[in-house]
Amino acid sequence: MKYISHLDLQRTCIRALRRASVPVALSQGFNPQPRLVFAAPLAVGIEGRNEYFDLFLTSFWDGTLLKQVLQEQLPAGLEIKATLPVDLHAGPLSALVEAALYVALFPVFPEEYAHILTDILEAEEFIVLRAGKNKGREVDIRPFIYNLETKKGSDTTRLFMLLATGSRGGARPEEVLAKFPGETKTVKVYRENIFIQNGEALITPGGEALQEYLERLRKS
Amino acid sequence: MFLSRIKRSIYLFLMEVVNIYMNTVDYQSLLDQVQKPARYLGKEINAVYKPPGDIDLHLALAFPDLYEVGMSHLGIKILYALSNNIPGVYAERVFAPAWDMEELLRTKRLPLFSLETGTSLCAFDLVGFTIQYELSYTAILNMLELGGIPLHSEERKKGDPFVMGGGPGVFNPEPLAPFFDFFVIGDGEEILPELLLEYRRWKKSGDAERRSFLRQIASIPGIYVPSFYEPVVREGKFAGLKPLLSGLPSVITKRTVDLEDSFYPEAFLVPYMNIIHDRAMLEIFRGCTQGCRFCQAGIIYRPVRNRSISRLRELGKNIIAGTGFEELSLASLSTSDYPGIEELVDALNEEFKDKDVQLSLPSLRADSFALRLADRVQKNRGGGVTFAPEAGTQRLRNVINKKITREEILGAAEEALFSGRNHIKLYFMIGLPTEKEEDLLGIAGLVREIAAVSGKAKKNKRSSFRITVSASTFVPKAHTPFQWEPQISLEEIKRRQNLLKREFRSNRKVNFTWHEAEMSFLEAVFARGDRKLAPALQKAYQMGSRLDAWSDEFSFSLWERAFRETGINPDDYAAFQPGYEDSLPWDHIDTGVSKDFLKKEHLRAIKGELTGDCRLEGCRGCGLKNCPGIQVTRDVPV
Numbered sequence: 001m002k003y004i005s006h007l008d009l010q011r012t013c014i015r016a017l018r019r020a021s022v023p024v025a026l027s028q029g030f031n032p033q034p035r036l037v038f039a040a041p042l043a044v045g046i047e048g049r050n051e052y053f054d055l056f057l058t059s060f061w062d063g064t065l066l067k068q069v070l071q072e073q074l075p076a077g078l079e080i081k082a083t084l085p086v087d088l089h090a091g092p093l094s095a096l097v098e099a100a101l102y103v104a105l106f107p108v109f110p111e112e113y114a115h116i117l118t119d120i121l122e123a124e125e126f127i128v129l130r131a132g133k134n135k136g137r138e139v140d141i142r143p144f145i146y147n148l149e150t151k152k153g154s155d156t157t158r159l160f161m162l163l164a165t166g167s168r169g170g171a172r173p174e175e176v177l178a179k180f181p182g183e184t185k186t187v188k189v190y191r192e193n194i195f196i197q198n199g200e201a202l203i204t205p206g207g208e209a210l211q212e213y214l215e216r217l218r219k220s
Numbered sequence: 221m222f223l224s225r226i227k228r229s230i231y232l233f234l235m236e237v238v239n240i241y242m243n244t245v246d247y248q249s250l251l252d253q254v255q256k257p258a259r260y261l262g263k264e265i266n267a268v269y270k271p272p273g274d275i276d277l278h279l280a281l282a283f284p285d286l287y288e289v290g291m292s293h294l295g296i297k298i299l300y301a302l303s304n305n306i307p308g309v310y311a312e313r314v315f316a317p318a319w320d321m322e323e324l325l326r327t328k329r330l331p332l333f334s335l336e337t338g339t340s341l342c343a344f345d346l347v348g349f350t351i352q353y354e355l356s357y358t359a360i361l362n363m364l365e366l367g368g369i370p371l372h373s374e375e376r377k378k379g380d381p382f383v384m385g386g387g388p389g390v391f392n393p394e395p396l397a398p399f400f401d402f403f404v405i406g407d408g409e410e411i412l413p414e415l416l417l418e419y420r421r422w423k424k425s426g427d428a429e430r431r432s433f434l435r436q437i438a439s440i441p442g443i444y445v446p447s448f449y450e451p452v453v454r455e456g457k458f459a460g461l462k463p464l465l466s467g468l469p470s471v472i473t474k475r476t477v478d479l480e481d482s483f484y485p486e487a488f489l490v491p492y493m494n495i496i497h498d499r500a501m502l503e504i505f506r507g508c509t510q511g512c513r514f515c516q517a518g519i520i521y522r523p524v525r526n527r528s529i530s531r532l533r534e535l536g537k538n539i540i541a542g543t544g545f546e547e548l549s550l551a552s553l554s555t556s557d558y559p560g561i562e563e564l565v566d567a568l569n570e571e572f573k574d575k576d577v578q579l580s581l582p583s584l585r586a587d588s589f590a591l592r593l594a595d596r597v598q599k600n601r602g603g604g605v606t607f608a609p610e611a612g613t614q615r616l617r618n619v620i621n622k623k624i625t626r627e628e629i630l631g632a633a634e635e636a637l638f639s640g641r642n643h644i645k646l647y648f649m650i651g652l653p654t655e656k657e658e659d660l661l662g663i664a665g666l667v668r669e670i671a672a673v674s675g676k677a678k679k680n681k682r683s684s685f686r687i688t689v690s691a692s693t694f695v696p697k698a699h700t701p702f703q704w705e706p707q708i709s710l711e712e713i714k715r716r717q718n719l720l721k722r723e724f725r726s727n728r729k730v731n732f733t734w735h736e737a738e739m740s741f742l743e744a745v746f747a748r749g750d751r752k753l754a755p756a757l758q759k760a761y762q763m764g765s766r767l768d769a770w771s772d773e774f775s776f777s778l779w780e781r782a783f784r785e786t787g788i789n790p791d792d793y794a795a796f797q798p799g800y801e802d803s804l805p806w807d808h809i810d811t812g813v814s815k816d817f818l819k820k821e822h823l824r825a826i827k828g829e830l831t832g833d834c835r836l837e838g839c840r841g842c843g844l845k846n847c848p849g850i851q852v853t854r855d856v857p858v
């Protein structure tokens with residue numbers, strides 16, 4: 001499923017809901033659209049382990065039932081992990097998203113790579129060139145890199161990248177990976193989870209605090 | 221930019237035969253390296269997966285264009301579901317690879333593979349191409365070679381698949397003759413099950429001779445095995461095809477399905493990526509009796525066959541339930557002509573009352589009936605309407621038998637704009653037989669009149685509107701009354717296009733678009749081509765010609781070189797003007813409509829005489845046997 005675009009994924013979910021006869025609410029306006037909004041678009045080629053969308057229904061549905069009927073209509077590779085009723089006034093998740101945790105799997109992680117990591121974290125800035133409307137523009141993504149750390153396993157080294165994401169700007173995992181020489185294009189990357197602001201702390205939309213989440217992940 | 225660079229590098233190692241060392245391709249690793257990987261992914265809702273042990277016939281349904289085009293085509297979806305409904309048969313899809321995927325396959329020496337199981341094309345029993353359009357011919361050759369299948373039928377050996385072709389393009393199959401083992405002429409629903417049965421019988425018999433299978437099916441009505449026929453030349457002139465074996469039919473008659481009782485898919489494939497027509501299609505009838513004289517579809521799909529309202533309602537309901545599509549398009553050649561179209565629309569509206577399903581009605585006539593019909597289904601009326609007057613003067617519209625008047629066009633335009641639409645799209649053709657300067661100026665005049673109408677509407681209602689004028693170039697097609705007419709020369713196409721460009725330049729409301737002249741020329745060369753064109757086609761392919769229908773990939777100079785090097789003068793084909801008594805390269809393919817009728821229609825065209833719609837005014841004697849319309853025969857004024 002990582003090969004389909006964000007819009008494709010959205011369309012796929014909407015059509016699954018339609019096949020399941022779930023009464024999805026429509027947006028107001030000239031061209032009403034089903035109200036299903038993903039928290040943060042996922043780039044093509046990156047797998048998502050925990051993705052979220054807000055869904056508005058015209059009548060209350062039991063979460064377990066919704067999960068079951070929707071799952072039956074989804075293609076293999078898309079799994080509904082949980083449904084959660086949300087207060088109508090809670091605001092869209094997409095506006096709350098602060099950061100995303102990406103994991104890159106390196107088959108080998110030489111000493112040289114570790115230095116690159118330190119260099120990134122110690123540098124004042126990290127300039128990348130992004131495609132613009134007419135010409136590329138330079139962006140400093142250093143402020144968007146919250147943390148980088150590795151965890152060595154038996155056959156792979158996991159690189160955890162906590163990157164800012166959302167409407168206030170962010171960094172992309174491939175921008176960080178481009179700093180490493182060699183075949184980083186074929187390094188497998190997935191998005192582990194996304195985080196929203198909760199007072200001073202970052203938590204998953206499900207309510208787990210970032211530090212605990214990371215702790216659990218390091219052990220896994 | 222990027223793509224064209226790849227294109228050049230491909231020329232260099234093109235002719236190395238792809239090395240096939242396995243039957244299935246691990247294509248996952250390729251998907252990370254291409255644009256729009258969803259093109260090659262498969263696994264869509266309603267895609268079919270069968271356990272290998274259950275399969276005794278493996279069929280590839282190949283479409284010589286990109287996924288987003290092929291998946292918008294109704295025919296392949298019908299055949300996919302139909303074949304997979306037969307126990308033991310497994311049909312998979314294969315589309316043309318885009319440039320980046322082609323380059324990967326060639327550099328990694330991997331074969332072209334199917335979407336469902338990644339099976340290389342050469343490992344199938346049968347490979348069936350849907351042939352829609354002349355400019356897709358090089359894509360067919362590319363897919364064969366990338367798939368590890370020898371290009372020529374005569375080079376294929378035991379174990380190679382049989383390559384078959386079907387679709388509207390096979391009504392003149394001759395330029396493709398050496399590359400195909402056989403062609404299926406007419407409605408696929410009718411022939412395919414019989415053919416598959418025959419194949420399994422042959423396979424089971426243990427007879428491994430390719431030729432004996434071909435000999436067997438050559439007697440099935442509607443199947444044409446080109447290698448069993450040979451062109452006869454008398455006094456330097458083509459004099460028809462001669463069967464090389466006794467007992468072969470000298471004419472291959474198309475097969476027609478009884479539509480009401482025929483198979484129609486309910487489990488439509490639901491693509492992930494945005495394709496050209498991302499919606500469910502409900503084919504309400506097949507065929508058309510309007511009788512436009514340039515139109516090949518109007519001849520080859522005769523007679524008109526309807527599906528009943530009750531069947532359509534049932535199908536529509538099940539299709540939407542099984543796919544979740546938000547739009548259902550009523551497909552046909554001329555939607556307004558469905559008898560009881562209003563009842564049908566009402567019935568479907570009733571069916572989808574609480575379902576948020578948009579009905580769409582393409583191919584409507586340009587009249588107020590059609591507009592009111594469109595209003596019944598359009599939830600927001602802000603969109604546009606499309607009219608196809610085809611010609612700019614009444615005289616020329618009579619020549620082509622397009623039965624619409626200036627008053628009707630203007631009336632419909634006015635109604636469209638006053639009912640809140642803000643965009644009118646107009647289709648015209650240039651280079652039609654007998655076209656003169658005044659006909660071209662007539663296009664500009666008609667558009668100006670419509671612009672004036674919309675000026676009025678603007679004052680009253682809307683603040684903005686647009687008119688798009690699209691001019692294609694007339695291509696004489698086989699089996700039409702205009703098969704005896706030449707196409708105008710390339711220079712003349714450009715001159716006439718420039719004349720229109722000048723006419724519209726100063727009009728800011730009008731957006732004028734035209735088709736690339738060289739493409740229309742090439743289309744004309746192959747539309748009435750013969751077997752002598754096959755080497756030129758192969759040459760152009762070898763020199764790098766690919767998805768020619770995509771204008772950024774199209775290189776005419778390459779085609780010119782290919783023609784030159786194979787000793788072909790393409791003008792001999794595009795400007796071909798045979799006499800009525802001459803044998804034509806496609807005469808052995810029988811559409812059911814008589815050559816005599818086409819000739820009479822041609823003569824009426826030259827005189828500017830209209831021929832009525834046989835559904836409304838009685839049978840015109842087109843020669844079709846078993847046509848349900850014949851019963852209403854009155855006197856036949858042809």
Ligand code: SF4
Binds near residue numbers: 509524838842845850
């Ligand atoms: S046989 Fe007569 S009614 Fe039937 S399509 Fe031909 S002209 Fe029309």
